[in-house]
Amino acid sequence: MPPRWIHKHYTFRIVVTVTPDDMEIPSGIQDKLVPERVVDGLPTMYCFETCPFCFKVKALLGSRGIEYSKVEVDPTFKTQMKWSQWGKVPIFVDVDGTQVTDSNYILHYIDSNDSNSFPRMGDDLDQDRWMEFSNEKLGKSIVAVIYTSYWTSVQALDYVTKVDNFSFGSRLINKWLGGFIMRMVGKSRAKMFDLPPRDNLQFQLDLMSTGIEGDFFGDDEPNGADYANFGILRSMQGLNGFDIVENHKIVSGWYGRMQKHSGV
Numbered sequence: 001m002p003p004r005w006i007h008k009h010y011t012f013r014i015v016v017t018v019t020p021d022d023m024e025i026p027s028g029i030q031d032k033l034v035p036e037r038v039v040d041g042l043p044t045m046y047c048f049e050t051c052p053f054c055f056k057v058k059a060l061l062g063s064r065g066i067e068y069s070k071v072e073v074d075p076t077f078k079t080q081m082k083w084s085q086w087g088k089v090p091i092f093v094d095v096d097g098t099q100v101t102d103s104n105y106i107l108h109y110i111d112s113n114d115s116n117s118f119p120r121m122g123d124d125l126d127q128d129r130w131m132e133f134s135n136e137k138l139g140k141s142i143v144a145v146i147y148t149s150y151w152t153s154v155q156a157l158d159y160v161t162k163v164d165n166f167s168f169g170s171r172l173i174n175k176w177l178g179g180f181i182m183r184m185v186g187k188s189r190a191k192m193f194d195l196p197p198r199d200n201l202q203f204q205l206d207l208m209s210t211g212i213e214g215d216f217f218g219d220d221e222p223n224g225a226d227y228a229n230f231g232i233l234r235s236m237q238g239l240n241g242f243d244i245v246e247n248h249k250i251v252s253g254w255y256g257r258m259q260k261h262s263g264v
């Protein structure tokens, strides 16, 4: 028979582990409305300034001319989104309080409520495959390149020192500790690929360009795969390794077209 305090300890652990408040919510549209998270009566995006997944959504909103509010979340403690059980950015909250999580789902949600111009998930396997590619390959590849040393990581996080709603302490921690954390993330992403980070990004861009048919993945008009992959690459503009995108013979032209189309 274990001593009584051990029994108490385990009881506590079990309660903490299974409580519904601690469980991550699924991707997509959530049942529970959160109207109190809408800012200024506009669709609201919770994001990090340089987050690749957030840029996907910014690109779509920009291309449709949809006005929205942006809440900048501090990347180390994520203080501004503790209310959500999703735990990652972007989170999109529509004007009626509908919470949508996970960037590809957010793209579909916004398009389906706007002009419904690209196919929904499951209706176009190529589009689905390239949207998946944006998360599973491209997103991870750019992280390995941007955060390739402590110095490039700190440079990438320098923007936090200019965010108005962060305190002085939060700016310092987010830049210097955040730089260290992101360097570790960069290392772990690099291990996922056989090639060194820059060669791997070049390889992924070569692969991706096989999906660009005509001007866009969606041929004449951008589809979900265009917003998804453009958003990922747009997040590295001005950061370490962006020259690989600028110098790619197919991707650079497509990137320019997407930038013009989205205004982002």
Ligand SMILES: N[C@@H](CCC(=O)N[C@@H](CS)C(=O)NCC(=O)O)C(=O)O
Pocket: 048, 051, 052, 053, 087, 088, 089, 090, 101, 102, 103, 104, 135
């Ligand atoms: N599958 C998600 C990935 C989002 C994601 O990983 N976001 C990163 C920022 S770039 C994040 O919030 N990381 C914080 C964390 O995982 O704790 C999406 O596409 O939205």
